[in-house]
Amino acid sequence: MASVLVTGGAGFIGSHVADALIARGHRVTVLDDLSGGYRENVPAAATFVQGSVTDAPLVDQLFARQPCDYVFHLAAYAAEGLSHFIKRFNYTNNVIGSVNLINASVNTGVKGFVFTSSIAVYGATPQLPMTEATPAHPEDPYGIAKLAVEQDLAVSKSMFGLDFMIFRPHNVYGPRQNIADRYRNVVGIFMNQILQDRPMTIFGDGTQTRAFSCIDDVAPVIADAIERPDAWSQVYNVGADLPVTLNALAAEVAAAMGVDPVIEHLPARAEVAHAYSSHEKTRAVFGARAQRPLQDGLRDMATWVRQHGARETARFEGIEISKNLPAAWRDA
DSSP states (O other): OOEEEEETTTSHHHHHHHHHHHHTTOEEEEEEOSSSSOGGGSOTTSEEEEOOTTOHHHHHHHHHHSOOSEEEEOOOOOOTTGGGGOHHHHHIIIIIHHHHHHHHHHHHTOSEEEEEOOGGGTOSOSOSSBOTTSOOOOOSHHHHHHHHHHHHHHHHHHHHOOEEEEEEEOSEEOTTOOTTOTTSOHHHHHHHHHHTTOOEEEETTSOOEEOOEEGGGTHHHHHGGGGOGGGOSEEEEESOSOOEEHHHHHHHHHHHHTSOOOEEEEOOOSOOSEEOBOOHHHHHHHOOOOOOOHHHHHHHHHHHHHHHOOOOOOOOTTOSOOTTOOHHHHHO
């Protein structure tokens, strides 16, 4: 049994990882500021601390008061497209917050730091599917922030001996996703729009491709990090193999929700057109696992969404750059 800190454990992926760690017998403390997560997501068996990773004194006090063996860092604001317009907020939350945790980990002798990065670090690349060896050329501040933390973990290993493991998930969906966020998580956005009898909105022509990953295929792999001492100090893609277009996704979401698809195409925004990754390295290290078909995963999420109902979306308060902000985000 290990003592584990999970940041972002009231959020979507973080709460599922916390569940998986508890199921493996570990003692879990959750640190979350509830800015994008919900208290109800925190596992009952976890110790909950409300606060932000950007609060360095709080982080230091937490590590001193409750020493941990491992850190699973999932707290982030993961809106790739919006990150262009909230640079200061993005780097404060996603870089400085991470550095606070790395500092505290080194200073208190944490055994291993598990970081949830993103395939956003790859950017647009002719190499598809992306492998862990694909050169990283992020095209948005969110991806830049994730890559910066990856690089800091590498130098922290070299300088201080802090073991790390980096997972790059992508397009994860499932129960507990925050469907109230209008800027990220397209599956949740679609389902929330359907509940509100609104059309599903797609930026551009909908031919963009992504591989949408069921949470059941992502969280257990991340939680297994503790059990694989031979896997440390490496990077792993994790998620679904099969890419689909956003148009096809919208049709599948509508079917899962039991409605006919109604789609509204908005002006295209700056984004990578095609992004999906290879998971051969992850399978080789963590073992081959059957992936849930998209239709099955969407059906489970649709059941959860209908039980919880629509959630009112709120505009992000604190836009730092308004130039080229998509009209749908500016006028909503």
